[in-house]
Amino acid sequence: MRMKDKVAIVTGGAGGIGEAISRAFVAEGAKVAIADLKLDAATTTADVLTKMGPGAAMPVAMDVADEASVNAGVAAVATAWGGVDVLVANAGVQIVHRVEDFPFADWKRVLAIHLDGAFLTTKACVPSMKARGGGVILYMGSVHSKEASPLKSAYVAAKHGILGLARVVAKEGAAHGIRANVICPGFVKTPLVEKQIPEQAKTLGISEEDVVKKVMLGQTVDGEFTTLDDVARVATFLASFPTDALTGQSIVVSHGWCMS
Numbered sequence: 115m116r117m118k119d120k121v122a123i124v125t126g127g128a129g130g131i132g133e134a135i136s137r138a139f140v141a142e143g144a145k146v147a148i149a150d151l152k153l154d155a156a157t158t159t160a161d162v163l164t165k166m167g168p169g170a171a172m173p174v175a176m177d178v179a180d181e182a183s184v185n186a187g188v189a190a191v192a193t194a195w196g197g198v199d200v201l202v203a204n205a206g207v208q209i210v211h212r213v214e215d216f217p218f219a220d221w222k223r224v225l226a227i228h229l230d231g232a233f234l235t236t237k238a239c240v241p242s243m244k245a246r247g248g249g250v251i252l253y254m255g256s257v258h259s260k261e262a263s264p265l266k267s268a269y270v271a272a273k274h275g276i277l278g279l280a281r282v283v284a285k286e287g288a289a290h291g292i293r294a295n296v297i298c299p300g301f302v303k304t305p306l307v308e309k310q311i312p313e314q315a316k317t318l319g320i321s322e323e324d325v326v327k328k329v330m331l332g333q334t335v336d337g338e339f340t341t342l343d344d345v346a347r348v349a350t351f352l353a354s355f356p357t358d359a360l361t362g363q364s365i366v367v368s369h370g371w372c373m374s
């Protein structure tokens with residue numbers, strides 16, 4: 115077991131990629147706080163994972179864009195389990211519009227959940243990691259941390275910003291044994307992506323099949339979606355990697371779509 119008794123917080127852990135990472139961590143013996151806006155779904159996921167073991171899970175209500183909510187959630191985990199060893203800043207949303215049509219409120223919402231959320235959860239967890247002599251922070255970036263696509267100005271800006279945050283945290287955290295890395299997946303078939311297929315078909319004036327084949331998977335080496343398992347394996351590897359050789363890095367997991 116590579117994460118026995120490690121305490122992890124996974125934001126957006128109730129579903130999609132966050133759930134898959136939480137499952138992989140529990141399978142490696144970790145105690146995982148499923149921190150999500152959707153408390154009911156987080157509770158269901160936590161129950162399933164605790165039954166699965168050998169680690170355990172607990173649900174935590176958290177809006178990552180709200181400082182008081184983040185601080186209360188992290189405090190609840192520290193009270194239950196004594197502190198935090200691993201943070202996965204994963205919660206995210208996608209909203210697509212052309213730049214000139216992008217409602218400012220939607221722009222701010224995307225930035226608040228991805229970038230403010232990554233900052234606020236980092237800020238709340240670092241003191242506990244310092245007190246425990248170290249920790250690992252994994253940020254959920256995207257191929258869109260390195261590439262751009264039409265209609266995704268807010269998302270691409272946020273995901274590029276996460277690289278900068280991770281690099282600063284890697285430098286500041288090194289003296290305290292804290293490592294920070296970014297995982298950059300290609301398209302993974304989660305609700306976040308399912309929602310985009312009809313939206314992009316409409317905006318781009320093409321069929322849903324072409325959105326999947328040409329827009330989403332056209333540049334992969336195998337025409338395949340990245341899987342939840344692909345991303346969870348990389349998260350577990352990075353969370354349990356034992357030295358500072360991997361810090362401040364961004365690892366692309368995209369079936370060859372992006373090679374930088």
Ligand SMILES: NC(=O)c1ccc[n+]([C@@H]2O[C@H](COP(=O)([O-])OP(=O)(O)OC[C@H]3O[C@@H](n4cnc5c(N)ncnc54)[C@H](O)[C@@H]3O)[C@@H](O)[C@H]2O)c1
Pocket residue numbers: 125126127128129130131132149150151152176177178179204205206207227254255256257298299300301302303304305306307
């Ligand atoms: N699915 C993909 O293809 C893909 C590719 C690259 C990166 N990502 C990134 O992976 C992360 C997870 O995406 P996903 O596809 O699993 O999405 P998802 O929609 O399946 O799950 C997102 C989770 O985040 C939660 N959430 C949303 N807003 C929140 C908030 N303010 N506070 C707390 N929780 C909140 C949701 O309730 C949900 O459980 C996101 O950061 C996304 O940008 C996804």
